[in-house]
Amino acid sequence: xxxxxxxxxxxxxxxxxxxxxxxxxxxxxxxxxxxxxxxxxxxxxxxxxxxxxxxxxxxxxxxxxxxxxxxxxxxxxxxxxxxxxxxxxxxxxxxxxxxxxxxxxxxxxxxxxxxxxxxxxxxxxxxxxxxxxxxxxxxxxxxxxxxxxxxxxxxxxxxxxxxxxxxxxxxxxxxxxxxxxxxxxxxxxxxxxxxxxxxxxxxxxxxxxxxxxxxxxxxxxxxxxxxxxxxxxxxxxxxxxxxxxxxxxxxxxxxxxxxxxxxxxxxxxxxxxxxxxxxxxxxxxxxxxxxxxxxxxxxxxxxxxxxx
Amino acid sequence: xxxxxxxxxxxxxxxxxxxxxxxxxxxxxxxxxxxxxxxxxxxxxxxxxxxxxxxxxxxxxxxxxxxxxxxxxxxxxxxxxxxxxxxxxxxxxxxxxxxxxxxxxxxxxxxxxxxxxxxxxxxxxxxxxxxxxxxxxxxxxxxxxxxxxxxxxxxxxxxxxxxxxxxxxxxxxxxxxxxxxxxxxxxxxxxxxxxxxxxxxxxxxxxxxxxxxxxxxxxxxxxxxxxxxxxxxxxxxxxxxxxxxxxxxxxxxxxxxxxxxxxxxxxxxxxxxxxxxxxxxxxxxxxxxxxxxxxxxxxxxxxxxxxxxxxxxxxxxxxxxxxxxxxxxxxxxxxxxxxxxxxxxxxxxxxxxxxxxxxxxxx
Numbered sequence: 001x002x003x004x005x006x007x008x009x010x011x012x013x014x015x016x017x018x019x020x021x022x023x024x025x026x027x028x029x030x031x032x033x034x035x036x037x038x039x040x041x042x043x044x045x046x047x048x049x050x051x052x053x054x055x056x057x058x059x060x061x062x063x064x065x066x067x068x069x070x071x072x073x074x075x076x077x078x079x080x081x082x083x084x085x086x087x088x089x090x091x092x093x094x095x096x097x098x099x100x101x102x103x104x105x106x107x108x109x110x111x112x113x114x115x116x117x118x119x120x121x122x123x124x125x126x127x128x129x130x131x132x133x134x135x136x137x138x139x140x141x142x143x144x145x146x147x148x149x150x151x152x153x154x155x156x157x158x159x160x161x162x163x164x165x166x167x168x169x170x171x172x173x174x175x176x177x178x179x180x181x182x183x184x185x186x187x188x189x190x191x192x193x194x195x196x197x198x199x200x201x202x203x204x205x206x207x208x209x210x211x212x213x214x215x216x217x218x219x220x221x222x223x224x225x226x227x228x229x230x231x232x233x234x235x236x237x238x239x240x241x242x243x244x245x246x247x248x249x250x251x252x253x254x255x256x257x258x259x260x261x262x263x264x265x266x267x268x269x270x271x272x273x274x275x276x277x278x279x280x281x282x283x284x285x286x287x288x289x290x291x292x293x294x295x296x297x298x299x300x301x302x303x304x305x306x307x308x
Numbered sequence: 309x310x311x312x313x314x315x316x317x318x319x320x321x322x323x324x325x326x327x328x329x330x331x332x333x334x335x336x337x338x339x340x341x342x343x344x345x346x347x348x349x350x351x352x353x354x355x356x357x358x359x360x361x362x363x364x365x366x367x368x369x370x371x372x373x374x375x376x377x378x379x380x381x382x383x384x385x386x387x388x389x390x391x392x393x394x395x396x397x398x399x400x401x402x403x404x405x406x407x408x409x410x411x412x413x414x415x416x417x418x419x420x421x422x423x424x425x426x427x428x429x430x431x432x433x434x435x436x437x438x439x440x441x442x443x444x445x446x447x448x449x450x451x452x453x454x455x456x457x458x459x460x461x462x463x464x465x466x467x468x469x470x471x472x473x474x475x476x477x478x479x480x481x482x483x484x485x486x487x488x489x490x491x492x493x494x495x496x497x498x499x500x501x502x503x504x505x506x507x508x509x510x511x512x513x514x515x516x517x518x519x520x521x522x523x524x525x526x527x528x529x530x531x532x533x534x535x536x537x538x539x540x541x542x543x544x545x546x547x548x549x550x551x552x553x554x555x556x557x558x559x560x561x562x563x564x565x566x567x568x569x570x571x572x573x574x575x576x577x578x579x580x581x582x583x584x585x586x587x588x589x590x591x592x593x594x595x596x597x598x599x600x601x602x603x604x605x606x607x608x609x610x611x612x613x614x615x616x617x618x619x620x621x622x623x624x625x626x627x628x629x630x631x632x633x634x635x636x637x638x639x640x641x642x643x644x645x646x647x648x649x650x651x652x653x654x655x656x657x658x659x660x661x662x663x664x665x666x667x668x669x670x671x
Contacts (some may be wrong), residue, residue, distance in 0.1 A: 008521040016514060106351070114354025114534070116557060119542065212509040212535040214557070217351045217383075219533075221508040252511070256518040259501045260468070262667050268504070 003133060009253055010137035014145060015211065017249030019044070019203040021148050024227040024234070024241045025155060026199025031231060032159070033192035034172035036301035038094030039079055041224025042101025043197055044204035047072050049109040051205025052215040055117050064117075065144070065205050072201025073194045075101055080193040084186060087303040102218070112215045120144065120210035144206050151199070155238045168192060172297030175304040185304065200224070233278040235295040247277065342581050344368065345402040346380035347393055349409035350507060356532040356551045357568075358382065361408045361431075363552075364570035371575055375582065386411025391418060398423040404581045406574070407431065410477075416440060427586050429577060432477065434657070436588055443573060446594025448484035448656075449624050450566035450602050452631035453617055454548045455488025457563055457605070458496075458526045460613045461546050465496040468519025468527035470536055472506045474670055476659045478530045481566075483663045484631045485528065490665050499524060500668040509535040520545060526563070537561055546608070553603035565603035573599055592653065595625040632656065637664045 023040050030037050050071035055064030075097065083093040120142045128139035159165040168188055170178040175185045207223075208215050226248060234240035251273040344365075352362040365378050379402070384393045390412045397405050398419055404427045407416045413433035420428045420440045428440040436442055458467050467489060471478050486498045499522060501515045512531050516539035519527055528548035529536045534557035540547035541558035549555070549565030573591065580586040594600040602621065605614050623629035634645035639662040645651055662670050 005521055008517075012514060012517055012521075016510075019510075113351065116534075116538070119538075207510060212513045212533070212538060214509070214534065214538065216353065216509060216533060218507075219509050221505065221510060223510070253514060253518060256501050256503070256511075256515045257522070259668055260499045260519055260522045262499075262669070 005257070007133050007136050009250075009257055010134060011140070012253045013246055013249040014137050014141060015249070016252050017245040017247075018145050018148055019206045019211070019223055020227050020230060020248055021152070021242060021245035022144075022203035022206065023200045023224060024230040024245060025148070025151060025238065026196035026203075027227060027231050028234065028236055028238060028241055029155060029168070029199075030192045030196035031236060031300055032172045032297055033168050033189045034175060034297050034299040034302065034304070035080075035083065035189050035193055036090045036094065037076065037079060037083075037097070037193060037196055038091060038228065039076070039097030039101065039224075040196075040200050040227050041220060041222065042098035042105070043072050043075055043200035044207070044220045044224045045105040045218070046075055046101045046108075047201030047204030048208040048219060049105040049112070049204075049215055050201065052109070052115075052117065052208040053112055055205075055209055056112060056115065059117075061120055061143075061209065064209050065202055068201040068205030069198040070201070072197035072199070072204075074197075076193050076197025076200075077190075079197075080190050083303075084189055084193070087305060090301045090303070098224070106217045109215050109217065114214065114216060116214045117209065119213040120206075142210055144202065144210060147202075152238060152242050159238060169297070172299060175299055179306060185306070203227075229275070229278045233281050235281065236297065237295070244277075247273075341374070342376045342404065342578065343400075343402040344376055344378045344578060344581075345397040345405040346378065347384050347390065347397070347405065347407045347409075347412060348380055348382040349384060349386065349411070350532065351382050352380075355534055355549075355554055355557075356507075358408065360552050360568045361406070361570055364574045367571040368574055368578055372578060372582075376578060384409075384412075387415070391415035394419040394428075395422070398426045402426060404429070404578060404586070427581060427588075436590060438588055441577075441588040441590065443591040445568050445570075445599035446592060447566050447568060447600050448480050448631055449594040449621075450600045451481045451484040452488035452624070453602055453621055454528060454564060454566055455485040455490075456492055456617060456620060457609060457613065458485070458528070458546075458548065459489045459492025461563060461609065462493070462496065462526045464523050464525045465493055466523045466525065467496065467498045468516065468522075468524030469498050469500045470512055470515045470519070470527065470529040470531055471500055471502045472531045473504065474502060476657060479662070479670065480656060480659045481530050482666060483659065486663050486665045487631055487636070496665065498666045500662075500666060503531060505531070507532040509533040512536050513539050516540065516547075517543075534558075549603065555603065555606070560608070562603075563606045563609060567601045567603050569599055569601050573597070595621055596627065638662065639664055639666060639670075 023044060027040060047068035051064045051068030054067035079093055079097045082088045083090045122140050122142050125139040129135045167183050171185050171188045179185045207219055230241055230244045233244040346365050348358040350358045353359050369378055381393050384390050386409060394415055406429045408431045410432045413430055413435055416428050416430045417435050417437060417440060420437050424439055430440060430442050432444045433442045469482055482500055489496050499519055501519055503511045503515050505511055512533050513535040516527050516536040520543045526546045527536055527540055529550050534554050537547050537549060537554050537558035540561035546563050547558055547561045548563050552567055554565050555562040630650045632651035634649040635647045636645040638644050
């Protein structure tokens with residue numbers, strides 16, 4: 001393997017991991033508030049189609065990604081209303097959201113099927129991008145990749161050092177206690193769900209505007225579901241989700257590169273790696289209930305209403 | 309309005325988890341007309357496998373006018389869903405049903421037993437019955453020609469090939485392509501990357517990029533999305549499409565594509581149903597019957613190469629040239645076919661090895 005190939009693998013790893021990172025980060029924040037939203041795949045698809053249509057007509061990436069984020073927010077509000085307000089099962093509401101959004105994205109996008117737009121350009125930082133091996137991966141990416149890094153840092157600081165971050169965690173651990181302490185449980189949960197929706201929308205638009213700049217039905221191909229596994233892999237920790245997303249990205253790339261190199265590793269085995277890692281983490285966590293409780297928000301997926 | 313209704317039907321049906329919907333596209337016709345149904349595995353879209361079948365359906369409507377009525381169901385998952393949809397079609401008075409994906413084979417046979425008067429045509433399968441015929445095109449003939457073109461256009465002598473699943477149909481295409489390539493450049497290599505999916509634009513893009521990173525300067529695919537074309541266009545290299553003309557996805561990258569053409573075959577079968585002469589057959593035809601074609605050749609291809617490809621394609625159509633003519637040697641160096649011999653259809657259908665010159669492991 002020559003240096004250039006390694007450089008390209010690292011570059012591709014980050015690009016491949018980026019949509020996963022965005023959607024998983026959104027889901028972590030949502031789950032930290034105690035809400036389990038299984039609608040990631042659907043929200044990504046709606047973000048992908050909305051972002052694509054907005055970009056197609058406006059030729060502005062800002063409008064494209066903005067429309068995707070807004071669409072994610074709106075559709076997640078529908079979920080929040082059903083799951084939080086009407087106290088429906090969060091699992092069922094999330095699954096319904098995915099099914100609905102999958103159909104809706106096909107409906108909205110029917111006239112745009114197979115059309116293309118120009119791809120989101122890379123923002124190359126000239127001097128730094130020339131650094132051997134890592135330069136291209138770190139300093140020749142597009143704006144959304146940089147945005148995802150900023151978001152990870154902000155989310156980390158938010159949960160670690162900010163009162164509001166503690167409030168979100170308190171709501172996720174025990175909404176009744178949080179409510180008694182005067183925290184607006186419902187508002188916090190709504191905001192967390194909306195934030196998750198926005199990030200899922202942007203993640204979808206990353207596929208349709210940057211990665212493969214076209215719209216076609218079901219183009220997310222299960223990435224929303226992978227992101228849900230990533231949250232568990234990361235055991236609800238922001239910094240670990242970044243690691244997990246890039247691990248998935250790396251395994252996905254290596255599975256293809258190894259075949260091209262003629263390495264005698266079974267491609268299917270490599271494709272399984274991230275899932276095996278997730279299983280391993282689940283196994284380790286479940287062996288120690290004490291530890292598990294420390295990581296997973298205690299009230300995750302449990303309905304709550306004031307006065308309960 | 310019809311389009312809006314169609315979209316709404318699709319959205320609703322997918323929304324409620326059916327993943328399919330039945331659309332009648334001509335007005336209610338009299339009972340003595342022939343009703344022709346189509347079951348599609350993916351959306352009709354703008355390019356790809358299902359698109360080629362729907363093009364043929366539209367051609368039937370144009371050709372037969374009021375004499376027939378066509379309908380289709382798209383996005384039908386292989387398996388239980390397929391059986392339900394095919395049953396529904398047979399029940400609702402269809403006379404001839406085209407089931408256009410390999411995974412519909414068993415469902416088609418099962419439903420056909422219950423509806424002996426309905427005629428079925430299953431694409432790419434091998435199980436037949438009195439009222440079930442099978443058909444496919446010899447797309448490997450076009451693959452061979454695209455290999456010849458790649459041989460003339462490649463400078464690195466490394467071609468990238470994105471495969472979906474390692475089944476004979478795909479392996480046959482890879483081998484035919486490689487034989488065509490090597491007829492021009494005996495030492496050129498084909499790197500194969502399997503993505504384990506028929507349709508995943510992201511994964512196909514990653515595969516294309518990884519092949520380009522490893523020195524491929526022409527890439528081709530046996531997957532459904534145009535993402536590899538976009539990757540080639542972005543990298544400034546050439547690409548060869550599949551299923552249908554994909555030139556709009558890579559204006560400078562697209563050299564040509566190996567294309568299916570079902571129009572005349574479908575028209576013939578419908579005519580036979582109208583005439584009452586339809587019988588179950590196994591049709592596997594290629595350029596001789598115009599079932600397999602090449603998309604228009606890019607202006608990047610030099611005139612002498614174009615002329616050569618046209619002459620070769622005429623030879624294939626006339627039966628003078630068979631892509632799988634010996635000597636053929638497999639990856640391990642063993643002789644598969646002796647000099648001058650032509651591979652029979654049975655061997656073609658079961659192909660489970662790479663010919664020499666393909667890089668990568670099949671199993």
